[in-house]
Amino acid sequence: MNLSSLPAFMLEPLVRAALLEDVGRAGDLTTDAVVPNSHRATAVLVARQTGVVAGLDLAMLAFRLVSQDLEITVERADGSQIGQDGIIATLTGPAAAMLTAERTALNFLCHLSGIATATASMVAAVRGHAAKIVCTRKTTPGLRALEKYAVRAGGGFNHRFGLDDAILIKDNHIAVAGGIRPAMERARTSAGHLIKIEVEVETLAQLEEALRLAPDAVLLDNMAVDDLRQAVAMVAGRAITEASGRITLDTAAEIAATGVDLISVGWLTHSAPILDIGLDFRES
Template identity: 80%
Template sequence: MNLPPLPAIILEPLVRAALLEDLGRAGDVTSDAVVPRGHRVTTVLAARQTGIVAGLDLAMLAFRLIDQDVEMTVHRADGSEVVQGEIIASVVGPARAILTAERTALNFLCHLSGIATATASVVAAVRGHGASIVCTRKTTPGLRAVEKYAVRVGGGSNHRFGLDDAILIKDNHIAIAGGIRPAVERARSCVGHLVKIEVEVDTLAQLEEVLALAPDAVLLDNMSVDELRQAVVMVSGRAITEASGRITVATAPAIAATGVDLISIGWLTHSAPILDIGLDYPKL
């Protein structure tokens, strides 16, 4: 996988906050009481189901922030497909530190691998069509950067990262602005030439009105397959077309076949099931 890792300066505050939440005011009282000081172990991170790995850098940080003496050797990097029972990484070092960081490491690794796996399933479903699968801003507060990274690991692409990336004029903006034209004209007067403007439409009539204003992209929200097909013909390459609204692995192929450029799916980040990964002992 050629996807570059996220910088540590982005990852470390997330992992540090998660560890602090778990350690509370007294640390890991169980491991400190049960495990002899200085005892070392070799453990493995192993897949318990088939999927795509994502989030190993966060897992590694979790262990190393507890004890720099923990060493993690990656056998299956981010982006790798693993099967049940396959070893993803080995973790060697002080037993207390490994047990203390275990849940935080697995929380990140299982969650992000679940997102990557879910994304890969939709990407595979639309293969052969021109549509790209993109995520949305429906992310876990504080985890947007890593969740969107996991989407990329799964073969998808990212929509805007926040409210400051681009202008997306939605139905409430249009209603409050007094219509599509005033909303678009005000938006265009307020931003620079590098900021794209996308407008959400629910009907083909709205789409016709929007196209007269030359947007960069149109969000075709909750349209039927027939409507999407007509919308693509109407747009005829004048703007990027994005289909959205309750799209599943089962419905994505028919939507992709309409010729839309993008298919945006919120559940990839807000509801994807985890990929079950465990930290196993004994030694290799």
């Protein structure tokens, strides 16, 4: 997997904000009272269940922002499969710093690893078909770049990052514009030479109308499997086909078998359960 890390200057403001939220106005009262600053220890980040790692850079940054005196050895990089009880990283240094950063580090690591794990399960479900699993803009405010990175770590692909990536004419745009044709014609007039245009359709009749206007992609929303299969035949390679709408692990393979190019899945970023990861101390 060719997974490029996000640059530190993108991550640091998010991690700093999370640490400030947790430490508050008076610092870590519990650790300050209980753990001497001089106490050093070794701890490991351990997966409590099988999954895919993502967000390790954020976790390490959380620890290092609290103390530069921590040594961290990575055992499983982002994008790696991890088994139950598998060690993701080993930390050595001031115990107090580890305890103060623990929750912030794990919040990022568990959340993003959960997204990567969910994505990997969808990718596995459609294996053998050409369809790619893609995410949507249904992301946590402020964390979109991180969550879309986690999708890539799980073997998926990214849809638009924002409204400025491409033109996607959805049902409400069509309703306000007065139909597919006026919406498409206005979009074509407005779009620059590098901007692609995708249009959402819910019926085969709408698809037929849209295809006459030569979109770059068509979003086949909430269509039955038989209709998806017919839609792919109608498109016949003239546009990218994207299936969308309440797609689950149980339905993904059947939808992929229709021949669609993309399967977009909103729940990967808005509802994926965390991957349970803990920090366990091993006194040196």
